Amino acid sequence: MDTIFAPATPPGKSGVAVVRVSGPRAHEVVRALAGDVPEPRRASLRRLRDRSGAVIDEALVLVFAPGGSFTGEPSAEFQLHGSPAVVARMRRVLLEEQGLRLAEPGEFTRRALENERLDIAQVEGLADLIEAETELQRRLALRVFSGEMRQRVESWRERLIRAMALVEAVIDFADEEVPEDVSEEVTALLEDVRAELTREIEGVRAAERLREGFEVAILGRPNAGKSTLLNRLAGREAALTSEIAGTTRDVIEVRIDLDGLPVTFLDTAGLRETDDVVEAMGVRRALERARAADLRIFLQVEDEVFPELRPGDIVVAAKADLRDSREGVSGLTGEGVDRLLDEVKEKLGRIASLPVTATRERHRQAMQAAVAGIDRAVEEVRQGEARLEIAGEELRAVVASLSGLVGYIDVEHVLDEIFSRFCLGK
Ligand SMILES: Nc1nc2c(ncn2[C@@H]2O[C@H](COP(=O)(O)OP(=O)(O)OP(=O)(O)O)[C@@H](O)[C@H]2O)c(=O)[nH]1
Numbered sequence: 001m002d003t004i005f006a007p008a009t010p011p012g013k014s015g016v017a018v019v020r021v022s023g024p025r026a027h028e029v030v031r032a033l034a035g036d037v038p039e040p041r042r043a044s045l046r047r048l049r050d051r052s053g054a055v056i057d058e059a060l061v062l063v064f065a066p067g068g069s070f071t072g073e074p075s076a077e078f079q080l081h082g083s084p085a086v087v088a089r090m091r092r093v094l095l096e097e098q099g100l101r102l103a104e105p106g107e108f109t110r111r112a113l114e115n116e117r118l119d120i121a122q123v124e125g126l127a128d129l130i131e132a133e134t135e136l137q138r139r140l141a142l143r144v145f146s147g148e149m150r151q152r153v154e155s156w157r158e159r160l161i162r163a164m165a166l167v168e169a170v171i172d173f174a175d176e177e178v179p180e181d182v183s184e185e186v187t188a189l190l191e192d193v194r195a196e197l198t199r200e201i202e203g204v205r206a207a208e209r210l211r212e213g214f215e216v217a218i219l220g221r222p223n224a225g226k227s228t229l230l231n232r233l234a235g236r237e238a239a240l241t242s243e244i245a246g247t248t249r250d251v252i253e254v255r256i257d258l259d260g261l262p263v264t265f266l267d268t269a270g271l272r273e274t275d276d277v278v279e280a281m282g283v284r285r286a287l288e289r290a291r292a293a294d295l296r297i298f299l300q301v302e303d304e305v306f307p308e309l310r311p312g313d314i315v316v317a318a319k320a321d322l323r324d325s326r327e328g329v330s331g332l333t334g335e336g337v338d339r340l341l342d343e344v345k346e347k348l349g350r351i352a353s354l355p356v357t358a359t360r361e362r363h364r365q366a367m368q369a370a371v372a373g374i375d376r377a378v379e380e381v382r383q384g385e386a387r388l389e390i391a392g393e394e395l396r397a398v399v400a401s402l403s404g405l406v407g408y409i410d411v412e413h414v415l416d417e418i419f420s421r422f423c424l425g426k
Pocket residue numbers: 220221222223224225226227228229240241242243244245246247248249268269270271318319320321322329330331332333
């Protein structure tokens with residue numbers, strides 16, 4: 001096993017730059033640079049020197065014993081002064097004098113997984129945590145990272161195994177007339193697990209939105225004031241506005257942190273029949289994006305109707321500043337914008353508040369397969385004693401598919417997907 005190292009902090013100037021080292025030779029490297037190996041987990045100030053004795057930097061050194069490190073290996077962290085020159089010097093010493101290898105993106109985490117310090121769902125949570133930009137994303141990622149998936153899988157497994165044991169007891173003692181009717185208890189256990197899985201599956205879409213961001217499309221006639229509203233939301237001139245109808249032709253996106261909800265607002269071409277080929281393409285694209293969006297805001301100029309309107313969408317009067325009633329929203333003056341945002345928050349927040357741990361398509365598929373397997377098992381049990389053996393087989397497959405959610409084995413393709421997005425030093 002190679003001993004690897006990587007800067008854990010981004011390149012550039014900073015107060016402190018952290019360089020991590022992990023692998024069998026980590027402590028030996030600390031001794032070579034710092035003169036001794038400080039007590040594990042105690043921050044110790046040391047003068048780091050290269051082989052010639054020249055000082056590299058004065059740094060805090062943190063040593064971790066194999067059982068108590070992130071990777072599960074002997075490891076160490078050097079907290080250097082955050083200058084590009086210090087980090088470059090350190091890097092050269094570790095590469096050339098100590099013969100270490102620069103870690104690949106995600107390699108520390110991969111080792112943590114291989115040493116069973118983390119399960120695969122936690123690795124997914126960690127990836128999301130590093131990517132988290134908003135408060136709700138952080139909370140969701142932390143829940144997954146903290147190992148909640150493993151707890152749930154464990155509780156499903158226990159009940160499934162109990163059901164399997166009951167089924168097998170009947171099979172084993174078939175000749176001895178032990179079998180009282182177990183089908184009721186088995187079915188109850190299975191229905192229980194099934195209900196929880198279904199709830200998780202229903203939450204995946206919401207969790208995915210939370211991870212990747214919600215889309216809210218702004219729609220309406222040309223000149224309704226869509227671009228002006230978007231710019232108001234963005235706090236900058238993201239979209240061109242003009243008194244000429246048909247100004248916006250492509251979809252313009254603005255990403256906003258709406259009290260923890262990651263929301264992308266889409267400004268779209270005004271909806272109208274047009275002979276202009278390019279504008280018509282814009283209208284078509286607007287409608288496509290609006291269809292896929294999580295929520296649509298229709299800016300209403302008069303009392304036109306919107307065939308694209310769906311339940312839950314928002315219709316709001318445009319250019320409130322020109323109206324006697326002052327109802328609606330005005331991108332120009334900002335009137336009604338907070339009210340509109342509250343409504344958006346309320347609607348998206350409802351989607352985002354489901355208490356799920358399943359956050360990815362991979363989880364959904366495994367759970368869906370488990371539900372299908374449970375359904376087949378329940379059906380076999382219903383068919384009577386002769387079919388119990390098949391029911392048992394089904395349940396074994398269900399357990400396997402749920403174990404895969406947190407499994408340590410068979411995860412290569414999952415890892416490649418996750419680690420391709422990891423940053424260096426994690
Ligand atoms: N009084 C008033 N004028 C507005 C408001 N919003 C937009 N306008 C004006 O209406 C005109 C059209 O605004 P845009 O924001 O470009 O409208 P749009 O819906 O994006 O138009 P298209 O890109 O053509 O679809 C511009 O002259 C704006 O200054 C508003 O809230 N109040």
